Amino acid sequence: MATDLPPPYTALTRHPMMPRASHDEAARFNFLTHFNRYLSGPIGHGNRLAYETRVLPAFRAEHGREPQHRYEIRDAMNRDPWHRAWSTLKRNSMEMRQHNGRQVVLRQLDELDARARALNDASGQLELDPAIRQPDYQTVVDVHCQPGGYHGEERPGDVSAGANYDVGIFATTGGALGGLTDGGGQAVVAWVQQQHPGWRPRRILDVGCTVGHNAVPIAQAFPEAEVVAIDTAAAALRYGAARAAGLGVRNIRFVQADAEDLSRWADAHFDWVQTTMFLHELSAGSMPRILAEAHRVLAPGGLILQVEQPQFTEDMPLFEQFLRDWDTFNNNEPFWSSMHAQDIHDVMERAGWPRERQFVAAVRAVVDRSRFPGSPAGPQEDFGRAAIWNAYGAWKQAQPRDLAGEQTA
Amino acid sequence: MSEQSLDWVALAGRRAKGRRPQFLDDPAVERLYSLVLALAAEVSALRERQDTVERLLDDKGTISRADIEAYAPAGVAAEERGLATRAYVARIMRGFQQEVEAMAAQDPPIMHVVEKVSRA
Ligand SMILES: C[S@@+](CC[C@H](N)C(=O)[O-])C[C@H]1O[C@@H](n2cnc3c(N)ncnc32)[C@H](O)[C@@H]1O
Numbered sequence: 001m002a003t004d005l006p007p008p009y010t011a012l013t014r015h016p017m018m019p020r021a022s023h024d025e026a027a028r029f030n031f032l033t034h035f036n037r038y039l040s041g042p043i044g045h046g047n048r049l050a051y052e053t054r055v056l057p058a059f060r061a062e063h064g065r066e067p068q069h070r071y072e073i074r075d076a077m078n079r080d081p082w083h084r085a086w087s088t089l090k091r092n093s094m095e096m097r098q099h100n101g102r103q104v105v106l107r108q109l110d111e112l113d114a115r116a117r118a119l120n121d122a123s124g125q126l127e128l129d130p131a132i133r134q135p136d137y138q139t140v141v142d143v144h145c146q147p148g149g150y151h152g153e154e155r156p157g158d159v160s161a162g163a164n165y166d167v168g169i170f171a172t173t174g175g176a177l178g179g180l181t182d183g184g185g186q187a188v189v190a191w192v193q194q195q196h197p198g199w200r201p202r203r204i205l206d207v208g209c210t211v212g213h214n215a216v217p218i219a220q221a222f223p224e225a226e227v228v229a230i231d232t233a234a235a236a237l238r239y240g241a242a243r244a245a246g247l248g249v250r251n252i253r254f255v256q257a258d259a260e261d262l263s264r265w266a267d268a269h270f271d272w273v274q275t276t277m278f279l280h281e282l283s284a285g286s287m288p289r290i291l292a293e294a295h296r297v298l299a300p301g302g303l304i305l306q307v308e309q310p311q312f313t314e315d316m317p318l319f320e321q322f323l324r325d326w327d328t329f330n331n332n333e334p335f336w337s338s339m340h341a342q343d344i345h346d347v348m349e350r351a352g353w354p355r356e357r358q359f360v361a362a363v364r365a366v367v368d369r370s371r372f373p374g375s376p377a378g379p380q381e382d383f384g385r386a387a388i389w390n391a392y393g394a395w396k397q398a399q400p401r402d403l404a405g406e407q408t409a
Numbered sequence: 410m411s412e413q414s415l416d417w418v419a420l421a422g423r424r425a426k427g428r429r430p431q432f433l434d435d436p437a438v439e440r441l442y443s444l445v446l447a448l449a450a451e452v453s454a455l456r457e458r459q460d461t462v463e464r465l466l467d468d469k470g471t472i473s474r475a476d477i478e479a480y481a482p483a484g485v486a487a488e489e490r491g492l493a494t495r496a497y498v499a500r501i502m503r504g505f506q507q508e509v510e511a512m513a514a515q516d517p518p519i520m521h522v523v524e525k526v527s528r529a
Pocket of ligand 1: 135138150151207208209210211212213214215230231232233236257258259260275276277278281282286290
């Protein structure tokens with residue numbers, strides 16, 4: 001029974017940049033961790049019950065047919081008292097996570113900024129470019145209710161955004177991502193090492209790295225490789241670079257760059273381009289441009305791997321699509337819905353990876369199971385947040401089969 | 410302590426940009442949810458603190474605030490506390506949990522039962 005309990009907040013690794021949570025601040029995160037698991041676990045099936053016992057019968061009576069789109073289910077469920085109550089609980093829990101995280105971080109921001117500055121000055125692993133702006137699709141709302149988004153600052157040059165991201169993600173992911181919140185990156189590493197044991201990538205690009213939770217484990221697993229982790233948000237990069245330096249990981253650089261324009265890197269520069277939980281925070285216009293750039297900088301024979309929650313394919317029941325779509329409308333993830341509804345294989349094909357070279361791998365967070373029992377699967381899964389992902393990948397052709405076609409991609 | 414130029418209490422509570430959905434018909438109830446949940450988190454934190462004090466006293470007979478702040482439960486203690494928090498959440502959430510059960514059970518109104526047993 002006890003094995004599926006989330007670990008205590010204090011089990012998180014206290015790397016040098018990690019803001020120090022007081023006893024009670026940690027306890028508040030513990031409450032939220034349990035509360036989130038409760039919302040998806042013991043009372044999570046309330047949404048399905050409400051749907052099956054009353055919402056769907058009422059829909060059929062009114063329309064004389066089955067719902068044909070997840071939005072029809074959403075409209076109907078938004079009138080249901082259970083779903084409304086459940087949603088306000090969940091929204092509040094997201095807001096409380098932000099509030100707690102910001103209290104922890106802002107009260108010690110002087111120390112955090114000083115530590116980051118010292119680490120970054122000494123390491124040289126941070127490279128900022130003041131010409132880079134946070135894209136409009138990232139500033140139109142504060143993504144997942146994170147006040148100020150990834151880029152916001154309480155004062156110029158601070159690390160508050162990155163630090164808040166790092167201290168609180170434990171609560172929203174139910175403590176399932178491990179001591180360094182790197183279960184996703186470790187899963188990717190495990191997949192590569194198992195499937196392609198002899199492969200030695202030399203240059204790796206992580207796109208949209210935020211604080212590097214999932215880029216750092218890749219750098220650790222391939223110490224001979226040079227990892228470039230890019231993001232548009234300086235506030236996240238400052239913290240990420242200092243965090244990596246504090247962890248003693250030297251073969252990674254945090255570079256402020258917009259993935260839509262990777263022109264500072266030559267064609268075929270990288271052996272591996274990685275994105276983790278990134279595509280769903282873009283926009284319909286930027287995603288194909290970013291993927292085309294990713295294709296351009298990838299070397300022949302190189303790997304692209306994109307870790308996301310599963311796409312809304314035709315074989316995913318509409319009700320599950322509706323549940324997975326909750327964050328779009330209720331947690332400021334505006335691109336989540338339409339991104340997950342796209343045919344990702346088509347999108348990748350248009351960016352230059354022919355379908356026959358694409359694959360999907362199921363990956364599950366790799367964590368120290370003795371301290372982090374992992375997230376529940378199956379009916380207890382917290383749709384949209386479980387530590388179980390699809391990796392949408394492709395190997396670029398070693399011998400360009402149609403150079404002209406590739407150049408126009 | 411460093412001199413603080415930021416009013417961290419005020420700043421920490423900043424809202425996220427983007428219109429907040431209104432889940433419930435009455436905005437006052439919406440606010441009450443926020444308030445009750447925040448209190449629930451505080452009670453949970455107090456319970457943990459109390460547990461820390463008791464465990465440290467068991468161990469050492471006397472404790473300081475620094476001991477409490479440094480306390481990190483491991484092994485059995487971590488599990489016991491996790492279980493206690495799970496049970497606490499279950500207590501405050503009983504109304505919701507039993508509503509889910511009721512949706513599955515679909516009991517008839519009590520008057521139906523009253524009439525039935527008064528006849529048979
Ligand atoms: C959900 S986070 C990614 C999480 C991260 N990959 C990890 O594994 O922890 C999305 C990130 O993408 C960044 N981003 C959005 N658009 C971008 C762009 N065009 N170029 C580079 N970074 C971008 C955001 O600033 C944000 O930090």
